[in-house]
Amino acid sequence: LLAHSYRSQQAYDSASREIEAILGDCHDEEVLGEAHRLKIRTLADQGKTREAVQAADDLVNKCATVTNLVEAARAYRSDNRPEQAMEYAIRAQNLLGEDSSFLDVLSVANELYLLQETDLAIPLYERIIDPTSDSPFTRRLVHDLIRSDQLGRALEITRGVRSTTDGTAFYYEVEAGILEEVGDLPAARTVCQEYLSEHPDDASMIVRLAVIEYRASNNQEVDRLLSIPIEASTLSLNDSIQLSKLYNLRSRWRESLDVIYEARRRFYDEGEVHATYIFLFMLVNKDECPWLEPTRVEIGSAVCAGRCRESRLVAHRKPSRPIQPDWRDPSYTPFGCQTTWQDVRRSSASQREFSSAGNT
Numbered sequence: 110l111l112a113h114s115y116r117s118q119q120a121y122d123s124a125s126r127e128i129e130a131i132l133g134d135c136h137d138e139e140v141l142g143e144a145h146r147l148k149i150r151t152l153a154d155q156g157k158t159r160e161a162v163q164a165a166d167d168l169v170n171k172c173a174t175v176t177n178l179v180e181a182a183r184a185y186r187s188d189n190r191p192e193q194a195m196e197y198a199i200r201a202q203n204l205l206g207e208d209s210s211f212l213d214v215l216s217v218a219n220e221l222y223l224l225q226e227t228d229l230a231i232p233l234y235e236r237i238i239d240p241t242s243d244s245p246f247t248r249r250l251v252h253d254l255i256r257s258d259q260l261g262r263a264l265e266i267t268r269g270v271r272s273t274t275d276g277t278a279f280y281y282e283v284e285a286g287i288l289e290e291v292g293d294l295p296a297a298r299t300v301c302q303e304y305l306s307e308h309p310d311d312a313s314m315i316v317r318l319a320v321i322e323y324r325a326s327n328n329q330e331v332d333r334l335l336s337i338p339i340e341a342s343t344l345s346l347n348d349s350i351q352l353s354k355l356y357n358l359r360s361r362w363r364e365s366l367d368v369i370y371e372a373r374r375r376f377y378d379e380g381e382v383h384a385t386y387i388f389l390f391m392l393v394n395k396d397e398c399p400w401l402e403p404t405r406v407e408i409g410s411a412v413c414a415g416r417c418r419e420s421r422l423v424a425h426r427k428p429s430r431p432i433q434p435d436w437r438d439p440s441y442t443p444f445g446c447q448t449t450w451q452d453v454r455r456s457s458a459s460q461r462e463f464s465s466a467g468n469t
Contacts, residue, residue, distance in 0.1 A: 158188035227253040241269040341371040
């Protein structure tokens with residue numbers, strides 16, 4: 110327990126000392142097995158994946174149980190070697206029998222799920238979970254069924270959970286998504302409206318309903334939904350992209366770019382969000398957007414100085430005179446000593462600080 114505690118706090122040196130002490134002094138096989146597995150996880154946590162793989166191989170060669178084989182699969186997966194990880198996962202699956210414990214079946218199912226082997230994971234999850242109750246494993250089963258295109262079974266489970274519990278947004282969203290996928294837009298609309306009747310401020314469900322209404326060519330309802338205030342900083346990446354596209358389709362250019370720009374700041378490492386921003390920017394009707402040609406630079410504006418050889422971000426400004434967009438003189442300092450600049454190229458962190466004002 111102490112070693113687990115150290116590992117959870119990322120105190121890996123202390124965790125390793127406790128593990129080595131157990132391996133040197135303990136004679137209980139069950140405790141030794143757990144210590145070996147904890148050693149493998151601790152090595153992987155530190156990025157020492159090759160050492161973790163070697164320790165996992167040694168453990169399996171000594172005792173090839175389901176638990177140890179799953180641990181080896183995890184180690185190889187952490188080392189970005191999915192084929193070897195799959196070999197160990199299959200060996201673990203082959204050891205499962207009618208009398209296998211819940212934890213053994215669950216550990217194999219989880220590893221197959223993480224390896225995206227949905228056809229193999231589904232029967233294992235169905236073997237051990239109650240499909241009418243909400244749990245992380247029920248959700249994984251639903252994901253696997255969708256991945257394997259078993260939409261009917263996934264829909265059956267989501268409805269079963271909703272009928273026996275209060276239901277969470279997850280099951281409403283999945284059911285609406287499946288119904289939308291198969292083209293039953295009225296039923297998908299009903300599911301969204303049912304959830305929003307109890308949770309009217311749920312931004313994700315508002316976006317999903319707006320997408321459904323757009324597909325149904327009900328533009329008046331789309332505009333009504335888009336008029337509901339939505340805090341862009343709370344949206345997932347997918348919801349941000351969907352909402353920005355809806356704003357764009359309804360010619361609400363600035364709102365479209367504001368939402369996708371905020372998504373770029375929050376999901377900076379996701380290539381899709383940057384590609385979407387460029388795509389949507391190209392669709393903007395420039396004649397309707399005088400704000401694309403500003404005459405003032407505000408806090409958060411990105412500007413070019415020195416013939417655009419150096420990009421800078423306005424980080425701070427005391428009250429001063431307005432500036433004119435004249436950057437021809439490389440030595441020109443618009444706000445004199447009253448302005449604080451940040452070099453945009455300095456780091457990705459500074460790029461993340463761009464506000465929506467940086468759109469211009």
